[in-house]
Amino acid sequence: MRQQRSYSTRAIILKRINLGEADRIVTLLTPTHGKIQVVAKGVRRPTSKLAGHLELLCHSQLQLALGRDLDIVTQAEGRESFLDLRMSQWHMTCGFYLAELVDRFLEEQTQHSGVYFLMLEMLRALDADAARSPQGESIDQANDPLHTLSQLLLRYFEIHLLSQVGYEPAFRACAHCAAELRPEPNGFSPSLGGALCPRCSRFWSRPLSVKALHVLRVLQRSEWQAVPHWRLSASLLLEIERVMHDLLRFHLERDLKTWSFLEMLRLERNLDSPALPSAQNL
Structure with a gap:
């Protein structure tokens, strides 16, 4: 043969x-x-x-x-080719970030079909997001909810990538004592792998707000198409980002190159402008 x-x-x-x-x-x-x-x-x-x-x-x-x-x-x-994504520096950099995450987490020649299909779904979603904001750098960010959507997409990818490679974050039960987490101020510890109940969080964590935990839970349990198109405050988006970046940093033992570039673009495009009031605000 x-x-x-x-x-x-x-x-x-x-x-x-x-x-x-x-x-x-x-x-x-x-x-x-x-x-x-x-x-x-x-x-x-x-x-x-x-x-x-x-x-x-x-x-x-x-x-x-x-x-x-x-x-x-x-x-x-x-x-x-994701041509719309390539027309927006912000969306293109988001795509580079997804690629850097995958490259850092995956060992070579180890099958991860779930990561492949997750990456493909996120690139298609970024491309569609860029298509809805033509000439991406010129949109009025203060009146546009799509910047929130793209940032939630990054958090969604981080959560589900960690789950695919065996590091599923604990957002439903305490990462230390396994008690069910209630809608109250809890804590968070990257070294323990997620959120902590108020009793355990006194010793090992920093605060985690009710709204941040709710968003993280929705992202973790939902298909991407079912994630609500929230308009979130800049402070809430930043809290959620820090939670996920702390988890990634703990597992990788390093920062990612694209973090600083994404932050620079976000500041330049005023992505942290306060969102307008909405019935879907948290």
Whole structure:
């Protein structure tokens, strides 16, 4: 029986590193092979037919030949380029953040089909969000709820990525004593993996507000399409972000490069402007 010398896979492009004069090492997220690195030969030449299908965050169909160290891209066909996302610096940076998270958390060649489909769903949602705000940098953020939606999307992805890789945050029961958490001021400890009841939080945590815990619970238990389109205050969005970033920092033991860039863009675009009153406000 002849050994198979090539194979086909769908892939999301996570990362690229230049190699030599014209090649690149490309990091892929695939549904059946997990995260893998491959070589795209000659992709940096102006005449390369592969280049457009191996852009960061592209969703492509690839044909790969088995290589000695790294497999080699022989054919590529784009499936989704997320063109609206690429027109907005904010949404594009959100996409880069998702890619950095996946690259940091996943070991190579370990199947994580759930992460692949989660990443694909979030890229499609970011692309749709960008499409609803054409010329993304020129919208009136003070009157636009979509900036809240994109930030909630990042929190949703963080929560569900952690769950997929075995670090599901504890937002329903105390992470220390397992008592059911009530709608009252609780605590939070990244080293213990989530929220703490008032009795346990006296010793190991910082405060976690009722509203923040409610949002985190909804994000954790809901499908993305069912997440309410809230208009949240800047302070509540910041509290939720800090909770998730503390969890990520504990598990990764480092900060992520895109955090500071997202913060800079948010300040530049005035994404922390107070939201208008709404019946759906928390």
